[in-house]
Amino acid sequence: MLEADDLALERGGRQLFSAISLRVNAGELVQIEGANGAGKTSLLRILAGLSRYGFSGQVRRRAPQLFLGHHSAVKGLLTPRENLAWHVSGEAGNSGAEIDQALAAVGLYGYEDVPSHTLSAGQHRRVNLARLYLSRAPLWLLDEPFTAIDRVGVTALETRLAEHLGEGGAVLLTSHQTVAVPHPLRSLDLATGLLT
Known part of the structure; x- marks a missing residue:
C-alpha cells in the first residue's frame, strides 16, 4: 500500500534521518520509533505527501489514505x-x-x-x-493517536486498529507506547533506519 526508498531529511542544518526505506502491506501495522525531535512526525508527513520541507528519496502510495495529525483538527x-x-x-x-x-x-x-x-x-x-x-481509506497514517485519551479510549482504539487490519487495511503510526494488536506489528527505528 505504501513504499518509500532512501528517504532523508535535513532541517536547520541537522540531519533528522537518512536511508529510510520501507514497505507497508495490507494487514500490517508499522510503528515509527525514535526520541523526541528525531523526525517521526516529519517522516509521517512526508509519507502522507504533506511535508513542507525538502527531502530526498521517493514515496509511492498505492492506496487511498487517511492522515490524522498529532493535533486534533477540531x-x-x-x-x-x-x-x-x-x-x-x-x-x-x-x-x-x-x-x-x-x-x-x-x-x-x-x-x-x-x-x-x-x-x-x-x-x-x-x-x-x-x-x-x-x-x-485502506491506509491510515496516524501521528500519536493515543495522546490525551484514557485507558478505556486506548483499548477502544487498539480494537479499532485491529478491526481495520483484519479488513485488509494497513496502519503506519507514531506512538511512545506499545500498541497491542493481534496482527503483524513491525517497528521502524529512525536512529538506525532498521525496519524489524
Whole structure:
C-alpha cells in the first residue's frame, strides 16, 4: 500500500534521518520509533505527501489514505457532528446516523451537538479519532493517536486498529507506547533506519 526508498531529511542544518526505506502491506501495522525531535512526525508527513520541507528519496502510495495529525483538527465553533461531516465530506457521504454511531464508538454519545470548544482535550482527540470509524481509506497514517485519551479510549482504539487490519487495511503510526494488536506489528527505528 505504501513504499518509500532512501528517504532523508535535513532541517536547520541537522540531519533528522537518512536511508529510510520501507514497505507497508495490507494487514500490517508499522510503528515509527525514535526520541523526541528525531523526525517521526516529519517522516509521517512526508509519507502522507504533506511535508513542507525538502527531502530526498521517493514515496509511492498505492492506496487511498487517511492522515490524522498529532493535533486534533477540531473546529471549536462547530459541534462534533459538524466537525465530522466537514472532515469526511471529501471522502464519502456519511449519514448523520453513521456520524452519531462513530461518536458513540469513541465515547461521545450525548455530545453530538455541543460546541466543540466546551470539550476537554481528550474529548477533542476522540472527535478526531471518530474519523477512523467513518473512513473507507485502506491506509491510515496516524501521528500519536493515543495522546490525551484514557485507558478505556486506548483499548477502544487498539480494537479499532485491529478491526481495520483484519479488513485488509494497513496502519503506519507514531506512538511512545506499545500498541497491542493481534496482527503483524513491525517497528521502524529512525536512529538506525532498521525496519524489524
